[in-house]
Amino acid sequence: MSLVIDNVESGYDRAPILHGVSMRVDPGELVAVVGSNGAGKTTLVRTISGLLAVRSGDVSDDDGSLTRLTPAKRARRGTVMVPEGRKLFPQLTVGQNIELGRRAAGGRTGGEDPVEALLEAFPIVKERWGQQANLLSGGEQQMVALTRAVAARPRYLLLDEPSLGLSPLKTLDVFRLIELIRERTGAGILLVEQMADQALAAADRAYVLEHGRVSMEGPAAELRASDEIRRAYLGVS
Amino acid sequence: MEPVILGLVLGGLYALLAQSFVLTFITTKTLNFAVGEFVALGAFATIAVSSWSWLPSFGRVAVGFLAASVVGALAYRFIVLPFTTQGEHDTRWLLSTVALSFVMLNLITNVEGPSPQRSGTARLGGSVDVLGVGVSKQQLLLAVLAVVISLILIVVSQRTSIGLVMRAVSQDPETTSLMGISPRLVGMGAYAVAMGLAGLAGVLYAATVGASPVMGAPLLVASIAVAVIGGLGSLWGPLLGGALYGVLSEVASFQYGAIWGETAGLLLVIAVLVWKPEGLLGRRMEVKL
C-alpha cells in the first residue's frame, strides 16, 4: 500500500534525465526529495504525475500501475500534484481554483472535508476567497495551490518545490500547512525541494537526487545532520 | 440610418458563426476552417427530416444542430487534435481543417446536388419595422439569436461549473489535466457546441436563401473577420465585431457600391490585426518570464 516508483528512466527528447530512480511513499509519511538544480527533481515529479512519459520502469499506486494513465486519470485515482510555480488559474478566483480541485476527488467522498480544516487553520485563504488568483502574493498563492490539491482528496500528494520564490518566513508558513495536510488527510506526501534544510526538518524520510540518480536515502534527520547534503549541492569545498 | 440598422442585423449571422470560432479558440487554440460546410450540414440535415411530420419544427431544427454537433466533435478528435501536438507553432491543423472543408463540400455537393433547395423549417416570413427601416424577420431572428446565444455562453462560462472548466482549460490546459479534467474531452465538447451553433445558423439561414452546398463559403471569411475583429479570446467579441463589420460593410456598400462594401469589411480586419492583433476586446498574451 504505497506509491512506488520502480527503476524509472525518463527525460526529454534526446536528453535522458532520470536513470533508474526508485523510491517509495507510504500513506501518512512525508518523504523529501532534495538535490541541486538539474538533478532531475522536477522531471521526477512530472513523470510521476504523468506529464512526462516513462521510458522504462514503472509508477504504481495502491491499485496498480499508473504508467499508462493520463495525468487526469492519475489525479482521479488519487495521485495529485501541485506543480512548480503553483500554477493557479490566473483569472479565476481563489474559490474557483479550489472548486476545480474538487473535481478530481471523484468517488472519494464522505467524512470530514479536509479543505474545511485547512481554511480554519489558515484563514488567509478564506479571506481571499473571491479574489482573482493572480493578484495574490506568492505565499498566499502557494496556500491556495495546496488547498486546491487537498480538495481532490489525494491519497498521494506530489509537491514540486513549494518554497520557490518565497521568503524564508513564508516558506515556514507553507511547511506548517504541509504538516497540517499530512495530519488531517493521512495522505502520503512526496516533497521535492531545493531548500534542503527545511524539507529535511519536516520530513520522515528523504532521498537525495544527483544527476538523475538517487545518491543517498534514509531518515531525514540523519541526512540533515550530515555533510553529504552540502557536498551534493555545492561540491567539495 | 438604414444601412446602419441593416448592417447591425446582417452582422448577426456573422456574429453567430464568429461565436463558434471564439468558442473553439478559447478552449483549444484552434479554429475550424470548415465551418461553412457545417452550416450547410445543419441546413441539409433539417431538410432531410422535413418530411417527418411527426417531428415538430423545433425538433427538426434540433436535428440540424445535433448533426453538426456530432460531426464537429469527431472532426476535433480526428482532424484537429492529432495536428496540435508539436507545440505552440504547430499550424498543421489549419491545413487539415481546410482539407476537411474540401471533403465535406464535395460530399455534400454529391449527395444533395449543387442547386439550392428550399427549406420551410423555422421560417419567419415577412419583414418588420425597426426604427423606420424594413428588416426581414428572418435576419432579425438571426441577429437576436446571436445576441441571446452570446449572452447564454457568457453566463454559462462565468457562472456554471462547465464554464469554469472551460475557462480553466483555456488558461492552462496542462494544469487542468492535473485536476482530473481531460482537456481532450473539453475540446470535443467545445467543438460539439461550436459546430452545433454553425449548424443552427445554417438551418435559419437556409430558410431565407435556401440550402445549397456552397451556402457557407461566403460566410466563412466574413465570420473569421468578425471573430478576429472582436478578439478570438473574448465571448463578447463577436457581438462587437459583428456590429462593426456589418455596419461598415453596409454603409460602404450604400455609399460606394457593393464591391466596396465587402472590401471595407476586409480592410477593417487588416487594420485591427495590424493595430491590435489580439482583437478589440482581446487580451494581449503576457510574455512569461
Next chain:
Amino acid sequence: MSTIEKSPPTSAAAPEPQRPRSHVRSALRGDVLFAVVAFGVAVLAILPGRDGAGTSISTMQLVASMAAMTVAAVGLNLLVGYTKLVSLGQGGFYAIGAYASAYLTLDVGLPPLLAILGALTLCGAIGAVVAVSSMRLRGPQFAVITLVLAVLVERILNEGNAFGRLAGYPNYAEHDTTSMEPVSVFGITFRPPMIAGEVATVMVPIVVVTVLVLIIARNIAKSPWGSSLSAIGESEMLAAHLGVNVFRRKISVFVLASVLGGLGGVIVTQAFAHLQPETFDIYLTITIVLAVVFGGSGTILGPLVGAVAIVWLEQSDILAEIGSFQQENISDTWYLSTSGLVGVLFILTLFLMPRGIVGTAGQLLATVMHSRAAGPDAASAELTAGAAADQRAEDGAAAATTSTGQHARVERPPAASGPDTAEPMLRISGLSKNFGGLRAVAEMDLAVDGGQIHAIIGPNGAGKSTLANLLTGVYQPTEGTVTFLGRDLTGQAPHHVSRAGVARTFQTPQLFHDATVRANVLAGFADTGRTPLWAAALKPPGRYRRDAEMRAEADRLLDLVGLGDVAELRASELPYGKQRSLEIARALAGEPQLIVLDEPAAGLLATESVVLGDLLLSLRAEGFALVVVEHHMDLVARIADQVTCMDQGRLLARGTPSEVLSDEAVVAAYLGKPHEEGTH
C-alpha cells in the same frame, strides 16, 4: 567578411589552397549537373509540341500549368517550408500577376515585357505591405491576413467591371477579342499552345523561366540566406542570435514569395491568353499549399514534384475514375469526386507523409545510405563519405603544419576599445530589470575579460537566466549599462549584440534537427545575417569561394569540439551531449569574443560534463571570454576563474569557486536557513 586571411602565413601555404578549391570544384559540379538535368527535363517536356501538332496542344497546356504552379509553389515553399509561415494568400499573388500583366498590356497599353515587370513589381509591393502589417503575427492570425488578401483579390476580380467579370479577360465587349496578342521580342513571336499547326513558341521561355526559378531557389536554399530562413522557422530568437535582422528578412522572403506567385500567374496569361476569374478562387490558393506540402515542404525539388503531381491529378482521369468507382460500388450519392479526393489526399499526406514525397524519399535514402556506411551518393555530386574522409586528412595535415599548434586561431582582432588597459572586455554596471512589479534583476555588476571563465550560480528564481537574456539583448534593461569592447550594447537587439561579437548557447539546444551537423555549424557564420539576397540567388564566383571557406572552417570547428566524424549526420541523431557541443561549434562560427552559455551541462551525463569542461577550458586558453550560467557545481569548481552567486536578483557573493561555494550566505541561499534562525 574578415576571413580571407584565415590561414597563417607559414609553410602551410602549399597544401592550403587545395582545400577550398576542391570544395569549389565539387560544388560547381553539383550546380552544373543540376542545371543541365533541369534543362534536359524541360526540353523533354516541350518536345511533344515541337511541330505544333494539334494533338500536342493539351499536353503543352498541361506543361504550362505545371510550370506556373511550380513557380508559385517554389515561392510559397520559401515561406511555408523554410520560414514556417503558413500563407493562404499565394493564390492572390498568382491572380494579381496574371491579371495585372494582362491589364497593363491591353488596357494601359504598355509593351508586354514592361507590363510583366510592372505586374511583378505590384506583387512585390503588395507583398511588402502585407508583410509589414503582419510582422508581429504568426500562426493562425498570419494565415488569416493572407487569406483575407486572397479573398479580397478574388472579390475584386469577380466583380470589378474592368476585368470583365464572368466573361473573362480579355472579352468581346471591351477588347473585341477573347485572346491576348502573343508577345513579340526581337522579331520572335511567342505563341501560346492554341491553334493546331502553330508551334507554341511561348513554351520555350516558359520552361526556361521555370528552370531558372528552380536554380535560383536552390541557390538560395543552400546559401546562408536560406539558412537564415530556416533559423527564423525554428525560432525567431535563435535567428536574432545568429545575427539575422528578423524583421527585414521576413519582409524580404515574403516579397520574394509574392513575386514568384505573380510570376506563376504571368505564365498562365502567356500560355492561355485568356483569364477567367473562377480559376483564381480559394481552391487555387489551397492547391498551391497542397503542392508544397505534398511535394515536400522545405525541400528543393518538393515544389516541382508537388506541382506536377497535383496538376496532373486534377487534369487526368484518375480522380474522376475513383469517383466513378465509388459511385458504382459504394453509393451513387455518397461519394467523393475530385476536390474531395484532393482534400483526403491532403489529410493523408499530413498524417502519413508529413515531409511530402521528396522529404520522405530523402529520409529513406539517408537511412539506407547510413546503414551502408559508405558509398557514393549518386543523386548529388557532393563528396562521397570516403572522399570526405580524405579531405579531412588533408585539412588535418594542413592545419597541423600551421605554426601555432592545433588550435590555431590567429585572426582574432585585438580589443577594439582603447589600449590594453584594465578595461575588461565585458562590463555590466548597475543592471536592473523589472517585469511589472517583479524585480528580477537588481543592480548587478559584472566584469569579464578575455581568457576568463565567469560562472553565474544561484538558486531557482535568482535571476540568472534573466541576466543572460539581458546580456544578449532578449530583454531591455530597466536600468544600468552593458559595455562590450568599449561599445555600449545596452538595450540593443539580439542581432546587433551578436554582430558585435557575443554568441550564445541555450538551455535546450536550438538546432535544425533535420539538417546535417555541418549545416548547423554553417548557420552560425555571420554570413547568415549578412549575405545579400542577390549574391545568394545568383551565386557569383565569390560565393563559391566563400562557401568553400566556410565549409572548411566548419569542419575545423567540428574537429575542435569533437564532432569531426559526424559532420554528415542529422543533428537529431546526435546524443544530447554532442548536441550541446554542436551548439558551441555553431556559436564559434560567428567569431565571437564572448560566449554566454546558459546551463550547458543541463541534461549531460557525468562523462559528457567532463568533456564539456575540457572544451570550455580550451576555449579559455584561446582567449575567449565565457560567461557560464550553471547549476552543476563540480563543473563550476573545475573551470571557473570567478564565480558570481545571485539570489533574488541581487549579487550575493563573488570570488573564486572555493570562496563562493563555501560562503555561508551562499550555502544558506541554496539549502535554506536552518530552522532555529527562522523565527521572526
